[in-house]
Amino acid sequence: MDTDEECSIVLELSERDPFFDKKKKLLQSKGFSPKERIYLKSSSKPGWMNATVEVLLQIARIVQLNELELYFAEDDVCTSMESYSPRNELEALNSIVLLTDISLSTCTHLHTNILQGLRQTILDLISDFGDKNSVKGVVEKNHSCDQEERLLEWGESNGLMTQLKIAYIEGASRGAIARKDLKVGDIALEIPVSIIISEELVHETDMYGVLKEIDGISSETILLLWSMKEKYNCDSKFKIYFDTLPEKFNTGLSFSIQAITMLDGTLLLEEIMQARQHLHAQYDELFPALCNNFPDIFPPELYTWEKFLWACELWYSNSMKIMYSDGKLRTCLIPLAGFLNHSLCPHVMHYGKVDPATNSLKFCLSRPCRSGEECCLSYGNFSSSHLITFYGFLPQGDNSYDVIPLDIDGSDVDSNEDIPVSNWTTHMVRGTWLSKDHRIFNYGLPSPLLDHLRRSRSPMLRTKTFLQGSLENELEVLENLKDIFDDMMENMGKIDLDDRENCSWDEKLAMDFKDLQRRIACSVSTSCHTGMDMLKNELCKCMAEDILG
Numbered sequence: 001m002d003t004d005e006e007c008s009i010v011l012e013l014s015e016r017d018p019f020f021d022k023k024k025k026l027l028q029s030k031g032f033s034p035k036e037r038i039y040l041k042s043s044s045k046p047g048w049m050n051a052t053v054e055v056l057l058q059i060a061r062i063v064q065l066n067e068l069e070l071y072f073a074e075d076d077v078c079t080s081m082e083s084y085s086p087r088n089e090l091e092a093l094n095s096i097v098l099l100t101d102i103s104l105s106t107c108t109h110l111h112t113n114i115l116q117g118l119r120q121t122i123l124d125l126i127s128d129f130g131d132k133n134s135v136k137g138v139v140e141k142n143h144s145c146d147q148e149e150r151l152l153e154w155g156e157s158n159g160l161m162t163q164l165k166i167a168y169i170e171g172a173s174r175g176a177i178a179r180k181d182l183k184v185g186d187i188a189l190e191i192p193v194s195i196i197i198s199e200e201l202v203h204e205t206d207m208y209g210v211l212k213e214i215d216g217i218s219s220e221t222i223l224l225l226w227s228m229k230e231k232y233n234c235d236s237k238f239k240i241y242f243d244t245l246p247e248k249f250n251t252g253l254s255f256s257i258q259a260i261t262m263l264d265g266t267l268l269l270e271e272i273m274q275a276r277q278h279l280h281a282q283y284d285e286l287f288p289a290l291c292n293n294f295p296d297i298f299p300p301e302l303y304t305w306e307k308f309l310w311a312c313e314l315w316y317s318n319s320m321k322i323m324y325s326d327g328k329l330r331t332c333l334i335p336l337a338g339f340l341n342h343s344l345c346p347h348v349m350h351y352g353k354v355d356p357a358t359n360s361l362k363f364c365l366s367r368p369c370r371s372g373e374e375c376c377l378s379y380g381n382f383s384s385s386h387l388i389t390f391y392g393f394l395p396q397g398d399n400s401y402d403v404i405p406l407d408i409d410g411s412d413v414d415s416n417e418d419i420p421v422s423n424w425t426t427h428m429v430r431g432t433w434l435s436k437d438h439r440i441f442n443y444g445l446p447s448p449l450l451d452h453l454r455r456s457r458s459p460m461l462r463t464k465t466f467l468q469g470s471l472e473n474e475l476e477v478l479e480n481l482k483d484i485f486d487d488m489m490e491n492m493g494k495i496d497l498d499d500r501e502n503c504s505w506d507e508k509l510a511m512d513f514k515d516l517q518r519r520i521a522c523s524v525s526t527s528c529h530t531g532m533d534m535l536k537n538e539l540c541k542c543m544a545e546d547i548l549g
């Protein structure tokens with residue numbers, strides 16, 4: 001921020017960013033450098049604010065891209081006001097709010113109005129973005145939440161502060177609802193460290209004396225085994241918390257054989273099978289040995305496979321990774337925060353760090369939440385297959401992280417000095433409806449994938465000038481890709497969605513997931529088909545030009 005006449009904001013891509021080179025290239029393709037100073041002039045020109053915000057946002061979006069978003073980022077899309085993903089958009093907008101806040105704290109009186117104007121414009125954009133992109137949870141009014149309210153009172157008597165109350169939400173069991181209008185930066189929930197369940201609690205027990213002798217046992221497993229017993233401890237400090245937990249979790253880990261069979265032809269089948277095998281192996285390593293050797297500490301009736309699976313589902317679906325003030329990352333169960341559901345357009349994005357000043361965990365809003373609206377978190381940038389396996393739900397709306405990985409050799413070994421390679425080592429697709437660029441040579445498909453396929457046919461095929469000269473090659477690339485996805489759809493088989501209503505919870509989820517996979521595969525196949533038509537037209541035009549001379 002300048003203190004003289006001109007008021008400016010500097011946006012900088014850190015050289016420590018793991019994707020510095022790729023982001024720099026993308027910035028340059030849009031005419032920006034990794035460090036840009038944007039002047040905020042309340043000039044006479046009408047619309048200067050919108051023009052300035054557009055520039056700030058274009059840069060901030062690229063700076064905030066994560067690896068997967070970067071893979072799908074399109075470098076020559078003209079529509080600059082389009083977002084890359086809800087996560088990216090909210091991060092980008094919030095990063096600008098933060099920059100204006102820093103500038104406001106140091107600027108001269110002269111610039112306060114400009115910065116406040118900019119801040120308000122960005123806050124309005126955040127609000128509009130949330131309204132357009134969120135799926136609002138519907139509150140079920142006829143459920144009592146007595147147990148949850150008791151937990152809340154217990155929390156408050158231990159120093160917890162909240163602007164949320166618990167209610168039942170259609171299709172998601174319980175959720176947290178704003179008690180009043182909350183704005184960006186407000187703390188929706190503040191939890192003192194003293195009521196967070198973390199490994200330190202186990203250290204005080206005789207169970208820990210036994211478990212710490214087991215080679216390679218993780219603190220997550222220790223906590224999991226502790227919670228299996230603590231659930232039944234009437235004197236537990238956390239009894240009220242354990243009483244609010246569901247008796248059954250319904251994640252992919254407890255899918256029936258029928259539901260798993262329905263997933264045939266999808267990668268989710270393997271993901272679930274592998275996760276279950278891993279848990280079975282872990283259980284078999286510990287039991288019945290621990291029960292036989294220490295029956296007082298590990299009563300056999302509390303350490304059955306079913307109860308072990310329940311605890312695994314509890315920890316997978318309800319735990320959070322928290323950075324404590326000592327710099328240690330701990331996997332924790334957090335009473336009340338565990339009622340917050342996941343959204344693809346969350347209100348709370350960052351909540352993983354204990355504030356050393358208050359020794360508490362704060363859940364601050366990255367977008368506003370109106371009174372009565374469900375307040376949601378981001379559990380992470382997860383695909384639907386991960387969310388089904390470990391959380392047991394398929395989020396509503398377009399999930400930017402729903403990709404189908406491609407089993408092709410991803411390494412770009414044929415790097416040519418003059419032709420910059422994109423050096424992605426793995427390749428994937430996602431629903432091409434998420435792309436904004438369906439023009440010839442892009443087709444709504446990710447450019448790193450197209451570049452790789454082109455280069456593996458002919459190392460010189462890279463730039464669009466080369467592409468024009470080798471339309472046949474391009475046609476083959478699309479033909480091969482289309483074949484892969486047509487085969488995939490055939491392997492998945494057809495599902496009768498009309499039967500859905502008579503199905504069990506897991507069969508419904510399996511059907512919905514398969515339907516999603518089919519839609520992604522179908523969109524890729526259709527985009528290839530449309531692309532092939534465009535190429536054939538181009539070829540006809542070229543032939544006609546040749547004939548005409």
Ligand SMILES: C[S@@+](CC[C@H](N)C(=O)[O-])C[C@H]1O[C@@H](n2cnc3c(N)ncnc32)[C@H](O)[C@@H]1O
Nearest residue numbers: 171172173174317318338339340341342391393
């Ligand atoms: C941390 S808990 C959230 C509170 C939970 N709804 C409850 O009643 O205990 C995570 C679980 O909530 C459910 N859930 C979270 N987000 C959801 C969503 N967007 N749609 C449906 N269910 C969701 C899933 O069952 C998930 O395993």
